[in-house]
Amino acid sequence: MKIPILVLTLAAAAALAAAPTAEVPYPANYRDWTHVKSMVIEPGHALHASFGGIHHLYANAGAMVGYRTGKFPDGAVIVFDLLDAVATDHAVTEGARKVVGVMHRDAGKYAATGGWGFEGFAGDSHAQRAVGANAATACFACHQAKRAQEYVFSSYRP
Amino acid sequence: MKIPILVLTLAAAAALAAAPTAEVPYPANYRDWTHVKSMVIEPGHALHASFGGIHHLYANAGAMVGYRTGKFPDGAVIVFDLLDAVATDHAVTEGARKVVGVMHRDAGKYAATGGWGFEGFAGDSHAQRAVGANAATACFACHQAKRAQEYVFSSYRP
Numbered sequence: 001m002k003i004p005i006l007v008l009t010l011a012a013a014a015a016l017a018a019a020p021t022a023e024v025p026y027p028a029n030y031r032d033w034t035h036v037k038s039m040v041i042e043p044g045h046a047l048h049a050s051f052g053g054i055h056h057l058y059a060n061a062g063a064m065v066g067y068r069t070g071k072f073p074d075g076a077v078i079v080f081d082l083l084d085a086v087a088t089d090h091a092v093t094e095g096a097r098k099v100v101g102v103m104h105r106d107a108g109k110y111a112a113t114g115g116w117g118f119e120g121f122a123g124d125s126h127a128q129r130a131v132g133a134n135a136a137t138a139c140f141a142c143h144q145a146k147r148a149q150e151y152v153f154s155s156y157r158p
Numbered sequence: 159m160k161i162p163i164l165v166l167t168l169a170a171a172a173a174l175a176a177a178p179t180a181e182v183p184y185p186a187n188y189r190d191w192t193h194v195k196s197m198v199i200e201p202g203h204a205l206h207a208s209f210g211g212i213h214h215l216y217a218n219a220g221a222m223v224g225y226r227t228g229k230f231p232d233g234a235v236i237v238f239d240l241l242d243a244v245a246t247d248h249a250v251t252e253g254a255r256k257v258v259g260v261m262h263r264d265a266g267k268y269a270a271t272g273g274w275g276f277e278g279f280a281g282d283s284h285a286q287r288a289v290g291a292n293a294a295t296a297c298f299a300c301h302q303a304k305r306a307q308e309y310v311f312s313s314y315r316p
Contacts (some may be wrong), residue, residue: 031316035193035214037252045248056193090203092250094195094315157252158189 016104022109024119026126027102030079033058036067037157039094040085053098054085057154062105067156070149080154097124103143103152113140114151180267182260182277184284188237191216194225195315198243198250211256212243220263225314228307232294234263236310243244255282261301271298272309 023073036057041047058079066072079102084095100121107115107132118139120130143151189264194215199205216237217225226232237260242253258279276297278288289296301309 032192034190035216038196038212038214039252040198040212040250042248042250048248054196056196058193090200090206092198092200094197118224 014017015049022106022117023129024102025075025106026102027058027060027100027122029059029061030081033060033079033144034064034153036078042085051082052058052085054078054092055082057081059156064156066105066150066152067154071112072152073106073148074106074108078103078154086130099123099130110135112136114143114153116140116143116149118143173226180264180275181287182262182275184279185216185235185237185258185260185262187238188216188218188235188258191218191237192222192314194236196313200243209240210243210253212250212252213238213240215227215239217314222314224263224308224310225312230231230263230308230310236261238314257281257288268293270294271299272305274298274301274309276301 003142007040012016021033026047036059037054038054041051043052045052058081060075060077062073062076062141063078066076079100081100084098086093087097101118102121104110104117104119105115106117110117118135122128122130140151146153149155159298162174182200195219196212197216198212199209201210203210215238217235218235220231220234221236224234235316237258239258242256244251244253259276260277260279262268262275262277263273271293276289280286280288298309301311304311307313
């Protein structure tokens with residue numbers, strides 16, 4: 001009888017220990033997901049240092065449920081795909097990728113940051129993490145303002 | 159024996175008569191398709207009168223085969239989704255839809271314009287046609303320059 005209890009106890013302890021630093025997985029194949037909307041942030045904008053460029057938001061099927069119903073289920077993932085904005089000849093085109101930002105819904109795993117895991121993958125890397133353990137200050141501090149929309153700034157453009 | 163021949167003859171005549179003005183269908187559910195790339199065309203650009211604003215290109219599964227292989231199969235559809243570009247506070251956001259441009263691949267039906275049917279649906283309308291019978295001059299005249307890419311200007315941004 002002792003062994004099963006020990007196993008359960010260790011599993012519970014591991015789950016608790018892992019909770020605050022649960023890694024957000026890279027959003028594989030997000031370029032096949034639904035395009036939500038886009039925006040260009042130019043020099044002079046308050047968020048230019050962090051988010052200057054052209055960005056596109058992509059949603060997986062779970063996140064689309066969230067955009068439609070206001071309730072994002074566990075497993076919903078939103079990607080903020082930020083590219084350089086190349087302004088030439090009265091046009092803005094897409095340049096190199098700056099960061100792939102991710103919001104990954106899991107109410108249990110990411111309870112400390114509103115039920116969302118936040119991460120940024122630098123450039124085209126699937127491994128180089130720009131946020132890591134700093135999600136609360138680097139991401140959630142701003143997203144908290146959108147509590148009534150489950151911390152999501154964007155809305156789907158039909 | 160006379161009736162079937164008459165039916166065939168009428169059907170063939172109808173097909174021939176319909177060929178030059180074959181209507182391009184509205185691209186139902188294109189917002190669920192793959193987002194290919196985006197661009198902003200500003201005042202001062204040579205194409206601003208026709209295409210000023212922010213546009214997104216979307217591809218159905220067949221068109222994605224074309225982007226990947228260089229060969230667009232019949233049934234491939236590319237959408238050029240043009241929205242007003244609203245420039246405020248050092249940012250460009252998406253405004254009202256101006257036109258939904260469509261390239262619809264059917265080598266037989268649209269042989270006169272490189273195997274592509276071209277159409278534009280005004281604003282959010284699924285019925286108000288901006289191109290109609292003018293595809294050769296309004297669309298294909300420019301797209302002809304891209305013969306080596308099967309008349310497609312865009313390429314897929316990974």
